[in-house]
Amino acid sequence: MSSQHTQDVPPLTETIAPGTATDPDVTSTETETITVDGTEVTVAAGSTLLDAVEAVDTDDQVAALCHYGREDIGPRSTCRTCMVDTDAHGLVPACSTPAEDGLVVDTDTETATEARDVNLDLVLSNHNLRCTTCGKNGRCELQDAAIDNGVEEPRYGVFDDRGAYEPIDDSSSFIQIDRNKCILCNRCVEACNDVQVEGVLRVEGTGADTRIGFQSGVETMEESTCVSCGHCATVCPTGSLVETDIADAATIQLPGFTQKNSIGKTYESSTTSKGPMTPKKGEERTEREQSTETERARESTVDEREGWP
Template identity: 70%
Template sequence: MSTDHTGRAESLPSVPSIDDPRPHPPLTEHFNTGTATDPDVGARETSSLTVDGEEVSVGEEATIIDALGEVGADEELSALCYYDREDTDRIGPRSECRTCMVETDEHGLVPSCSHPAEDGMAVRTDSTEAEEARSVNLDLVLSDHNLRCTTCGKNGRCELQDAAIEADVEVPRYGVFDDRDEYEPIDESSPFIQIDRNKCILCNRCVEACNDVQVEGVLRIEGSGPDTRIGFQNGADEMMDSTCVSCGHCATVCPTGSLVEQDYTDAATIPVPGFTQENSIGETIGEDYDGQPNPATPMKGNQTYEDDALDGEADDE
């Protein structure tokens, strides 16, 4: 079962076997593109508003963070679950991390990434309430993150690390990840991408990149509460058993070291004798995979083989 954009449950199509004469649907028909993305939240028309006293105009479909960008005020906000680069599709908004909170006269505190820009709106990024909200939410994210940065492949190029440095965070007010009893094992099953869920901040960027940009339908967010984690839509426990094609887009958009290309897992680590990423966690899974002949995982490769075989049978007829 899956859910549509309204949250209602809907049945997934059945998957014929190799011996089934019916047309075999491609894997991407097993999920609905767009389900990873929030409903449209942008303005319906061009609007003029003020940001910290400076007037700015934005076009249709703009959110407050677009207005902040026009005056450079977005540099003061982390916006860890928001992704908008000139060379790729926009991902989000998700309103997951709430590190982009601003204050408005009309609506009080709102997440700038997902609140529409409204004509006549007055926005303040520097109010005491807005700054405190961003600080609290950043500390909440940090409290549920492995902060052993010296063993991380994203050390020095991590958006969460940058946000903490810019906010002068020394010790998160809600504790640190080391207070937990145990870490999740690192998924080393794929020779292309490593998954370290201990560094995941549940921003959902990777899920949207996988489902809505690359349209592969591999990743999902599963579980609830403290058990919420990155998972696979086919229910696999390890990436090698998923339907990943190793495009790497999930690692590209990940703001932390949760998803890293294997060649870069140690690229930015500080060599400390006897202390590495793997032994700092204590456990890995998937090391028994000897190799992978091509980027597609075995399940994806087998599916391609079945599709080709069915196409051949159809041609014979």
């Protein structure tokens, strides 16, 4: 890409700031043969351990929840539900470990199974599990993973505190965001920035406040620079980003039982027409700002955390 730049024209990606790290290449450089649960698998150059794991009938379920594996999206390796045991490196995330000749991979050792199970439960702990009002009920990758792994009662419960729910963002005519169902897999951010090169979505915040937001710094989809291409909704594994018309598609048909009132708070459209053009881009905040007072306070008073216990 860089060879096409001229000195006067900055690269197109310069103003795109998705808020994510620049990961190294995590794929093999050559064809490699590895052993997964006793079966030898040969994978092409550019493969990870997950490619080999997916090629065999493994002894145990490897959810690899955040993995997408198409269109150069990922591996983000955030959910860590693809942890497998290896003879050379111990426990590793299969989705972001290069295939390596001669490596012996086990999916069903005690530590690997424990790590995948605990991490899947940790994902569920921060997910609004009101599947019966969710438009993705029945075609949700998190739901599938939970069923495949026989999760009946997640160790840490589910995200069930209505007071802590973020409002549903139903302000756009096309795409609805319900962050209470977001597992931060980052697929939408990569689809938006790396595939569509629209530079609308980003990851923002830290710790429990980490969320998908907008590079222009606005709060709602309607105010954002979204062009409604829908790629984010296509790649979303859960009901977090859905096409507006099917947001309620799978809701049980009961009077007063809707997807929106299951959350209780919604950003609605302002109904002012945006016209044919999306808002002008170019207000992206890409510069690192000095740490804010809140951040400083949060960092400096290590042992004066509010509200303990």
